[in-house]
Amino acid sequence: MASAISANKAELLAIATAVATEKMIDKSIVIEAMEEAIQKSARNRYGAENDIRAKLDPVTGDLRLWRVVEVVEEVEDYFKQVDLKQAEKLEPGAAVGDFIVDPLPPVDLGRIDAQSAKQVIFQKVRDAERERQYEEFKDRANEVITGVIKSVEFGHVIVNLGRAEGVIRRDQQIPREAARVGERVRALITKVERNNRGPQIFLSRAHPDFMKKLFAQEVPEIYDGIIEIKAAARDPGSRAKIGVISHDSSIDPVGACVGMKGSRVQAVVQELQGEKIDIIPWSEDTATFVVNGLQPATVSRVVLDEEEGRIEVVVPDDQLSLAIGRRGQNVRLASQLTGHQIDIMTEEEASEKRQREFSERSKMFEEELDVDETLSQLLVAEGFAELEEVAYVELAELASIEGFDEELAEELQSRATEALERHEDTARAERRELGVEDDLAEMPHLTEQMLVVLGKAGIKTLDDLADLATDELIAKKREAPRRRANADGPPLKRPQRTEDKGGVLGVFGLTEEQGNEIIMAARAHWFEDETPAAEAPAAEAAASDTQEAADADSTQ
DSSP states (O other): OHHHHHHHHHHHHHHHHHHHHHHTOOHHHHHHHHHHHHHHHHHHHHOTTSOEEEEEOTTTOOEEEEEEEEEESSOSOTTTEEEHHHHHHHSTTOOTTOEEEEEOOOOOOOHHHHHHHHHHHHHHHHHHHHHHHHHHHTTOTTOEEEEEEEEEETTEEEEEOSSSEEEEOGGGSOTTOOOOTTOEEEEEEEEEEOOTTSOEEEEESSSHHHHHHHHHHHOHHHHTTSEEEEEEEEETTTEEEEEEEESSTTSOHHHHHHOGGGHHHHHHHHHTTTOEEEEEEOOSSHHHHHHHHTTTSOOSEEEEETTTTEEEEEEOGGGHHHHHOGGGHHHHHHHHHHTSEEEEEEHHHHHHHHHHHHHHHHHHHHHHTTOOHHHHHHHHHTTOOSHHHHHHSOHHHHHTSTTOOHHHHHHHHHHHHHHHHHHHHHHHHHHHHTTOOGGGGGSTTOOHHHHHHHHHTTOOSHHHHHTSOHHHHHOOOOBOOOOOBOTTSSBOOOOOOOBOOOOTTGGGTOOHHHHHHHHHHHHTHHHHTOOOTTHHHHHHHHHHHHHHHHHHHHHO
């Protein structure tokens, strides 16, 4: 009998050790699961109402089983309580209120009990394994990992990572890349989420950071921090651009990334299924970086509009198709790389645009300021584009224009101010005709022209304005890059430009701070008539006391 018990002890410990090693979890968790399973089986045998505990010694394998009972004067629950007389037999000196141990003989697990115990152990071990997997991967986001393709389900690739599984969703795969079960694959861990079925590990081969990490593996200078990849943009499986900078003036960042005879960059290209990679010197100067980003096209001139976040790039006629690229790929990647919207035009188009703007502004000044064509053209040539600029510029700056004097400058400013007032009066009349309340005119930063736009959008009361979010009010419209030609064929018709809806007043260039001030000012009236909850009873009591005093005086 003793040998049978010894063998059973050894078997329990061997099972615990084997499971812990296989699942790579702590042995104590497996032993705890065994104890829980034995407790459950014992409750099935002795009664589920009993408070039964089990303890398995992790060294000797000894199993102890006991029932915990409370010592009471009068027993109400015979499963969890004993009287003082019975308690004395179990533990001499026991007192009422004590919890004592009632040892139980080991249970002989039947087939059903054994199956139940097995399920408890499996569930406990499975939960521990999932938690271990999550703890292992939760801090590994943005890390490249290698795994084996386990299966392909509905276009999503399931990857065996050894101790867990990851998924490369269809939109995170390189287009036209064949995924074969059993092949090794490298991917970037983008996100790790906790889930009831275990950790969800999301992988990507299309993310720009995957390309960055591959370069860091191939180029020691990037790994050491001597060269830094400042920006990256990808059209997965087709083409990519990276902007690099060297923190050591003696090392050429582009040459280091290309490697001897292109060996370094080719290693990355092969991993990305032949994706062409343009390596570009990064520059703090936006215009220079845009010029570099549009390589291999040659750029004649760059015009920045920092307020709108747009850049106009002028290229020679023979460089237009190259700058745009196949289906707009080159300009699109350059736009992603630099973080600016890029419009590409030829020298001829740029010249036509400048002439059109010059003519429109000259005509506007001629009509609004009642001046001759020569004077209006002179103002435009000096950089004036709006009436506000003429009205509010320093008088000395206006008078310093060649051919101007102080008297002429004062007259021009006076006429510009009068023109602005006329526009304001016209807009005010239109605003009132639209039914926009005068209360909106009291809001900060809003002009009559803005109120007209609000009225046309159906925003006519303070409540209408207060209901808007700041973005809904001031967000600027964003347009897709223009494409004017196909790199492999004849020029294309200019496609219609797609735009985000933007805010109601997006065209006026209000800042986020100004937008917040407008919205908060519009909401202020919501709180003016509210009486604080703590003050309301006091106000009522004061009114009651006043009325009682008045009644007493009238009685006297």
